[in-house]
Amino acid sequence: MKIYITGSQGAGKTTLFRILTSAVEGSNIWISEVNDGRLNSLSKIYPEKKITKLKFEYHDLPPLPEGGKPLSHYFDNLKLSDLVIFVIKNFNGDDPFQNIKSFEEELRIMDLSTLETSISNLERDLKKAKTQEKEREYELLIRIKREVEDGKPIREIQLTSDEVKFIRGFAFLSFKSVLYAINIGEDKTEKIYDGSLSIKKKRLISVPFSGKLELEISQIEPEGREEFMKEWKLRDLAKERIEIALVECMGMITFYTVGKDEIRSWLIPSETKVLKAAGTIHSDMEKGFIRAEVISFEELMKIGSLKEAKEHGLVRIEGKDYIVKDGDILYIRFTS
Ligand SMILES: Nc1nc2c(ncn2[C@@H]2O[C@H](COP(=O)(O)OP(=O)(O)O)[C@@H](O)[C@H]2O)c(=O)[nH]1
Ligand SMILES: [Mg+2]
Numbered sequence: 001m002k003i004y005i006t007g008s009q010g011a012g013k014t015t016l017f018r019i020l021t022s023a024v025e026g027s028n029i030w031i032s033e034v035n036d037g038r039l040n041s042l043s044k045i046y047p048e049k050k051i052t053k054l055k056f057e058y059h060d061l062p063p064l065p066e067g068g069k070p071l072s073h074y075f076d077n078l079k080l081s082d083l084v085i086f087v088i089k090n091f092n093g094d095d096p097f098q099n100i101k102s103f104e105e106e107l108r109i110m111d112l113s114t115l116e117t118s119i120s121n122l123e124r125d126l127k128k129a130k131t132q133e134k135e136r137e138y139e140l141l142i143r144i145k146r147e148v149e150d151g152k153p154i155r156e157i158q159l160t161s162d163e164v165k166f167i168r169g170f171a172f173l174s175f176k177s178v179l180y181a182i183n184i185g186e187d188k189t190e191k192i193y194d195g196s197l198s199i200k201k202k203r204l205i206s207v208p209f210s211g212k213l214e215l216e217i218s219q220i221e222p223e224g225r226e227e228f229m230k231e232w233k234l235r236d237l238a239k240e241r242i243e244i245a246l247v248e249c250m251g252m253i254t255f256y257t258v259g260k261d262e263i264r265s266w267l268i269p270s271e272t273k274v275l276k277a278a279g280t281i282h283s284d285m286e287k288g289f290i291r292a293e294v295i296s297f298e299e300l301m302k303i304g305s306l307k308e309a310k311e312h313g314l315v316r317i318e319g320k321d322y323i324v325k326d327g328d329i330l331y332i333r334f335t336s
Pocket of ligand 1: 007008009091185213
């Protein structure tokens with residue numbers, strides 16, 4: 001997963017980049033392991049097994065060009081990401097909702113220009129030779145353009161899976177997942193938890209954080225953190241809070257495998273069938289799939305071990321069409 005961090009000068013991009021990674025001073029790209037609390041709990045049950053965490057690649061981008069400088073080059077670069085984090089400086093009184101509105105509008109303006117070019121290219125093609133396929137594409141782009149003009153980001157437009165496949169090639173910006181990270185500075189940390197700054201829409205999420213303070217806390221040894229967190233009324237770590245939101249913002253869920261010597265987390269799109277999930281572990285598991293043995297993370301924690309869970313009949317047997325839930329622990333039976 002490539003995650004690009006953008007925003008205006010001084011918003012706290014580099015501060016956030018350093019909260020999310022252990023990047024050395026001066027670097028602006030870093031691959032960082034995701035801190036998953038559930039994975040840590042599983043490793044307490046199986047201390048002898050190796051843990052394999054998810055990894056995200058973070059890019060600390062230069063600030064957005066300001067003062068009427070051309071933006072298209074900068075935005076073209078954003079197209080290469082899987083998700084964009086837009087950092088908002090809220091600690092000088094900026095209205096975060098206004099900031100979100102402006103950036104969303106910028107994304108739509110860029111898409112409109114892509115749409116206009118693509119539509120006129122298609123018109124030219126259609127004049128030369130009409131095909132049903134080209135006509136359908138043309139109709140689709142016209143429909144999308146109308147909705148974008150009406151102020152809708154492409155991620156909110158109703159599209160069939162075939163339509164989604166077709167538009168992927170355009171890398172539309174308002175189709176991307178965007179996480180708005182609102183830097184509240186030293187303002188009351190209650191604002192992180194009271195929901196007043198939290199938005200949750202389809203592939204658009206906002207998460208408050210306190211840049212300077214939470215960077216300092218992330219740099220304290222784990223044993224000493226609790227005291228500071230209590231003092232500042234922080235219930236979680238910014239890295240974990242934001243990573244959970246990132247996964248949700250991408251429309252993904254996490255499942256786990258507990259193997260002979262490894263505990264591992266995996267990302268899949270929500271609403272994925274277990275057959276496909278098996279395929280993300282290994283293509284042989286999808287090909288030779290027999291059944292899945294499933295238990296939720298909460299149930300496993302309650303009973304304490306997989307062995308006990310099996311004895312109590314808490315491990316369910318599921319067929320290939322089972323829809324994997326966030327937090328499921330899967331064991332795939334397959335023939336090779
Ligand atoms: N007071 C205060 N300053 C902050 C906070 N977060 C970042 N800063 C400061 O704002 C300045 C710009 O932050 P930086 O992360 O480099 O912003 P960037 O330009 O977006 O990369 C730095 O001096 C930071 O120390 C915060 O929560 N409170
Ligand atoms: Mg910076």
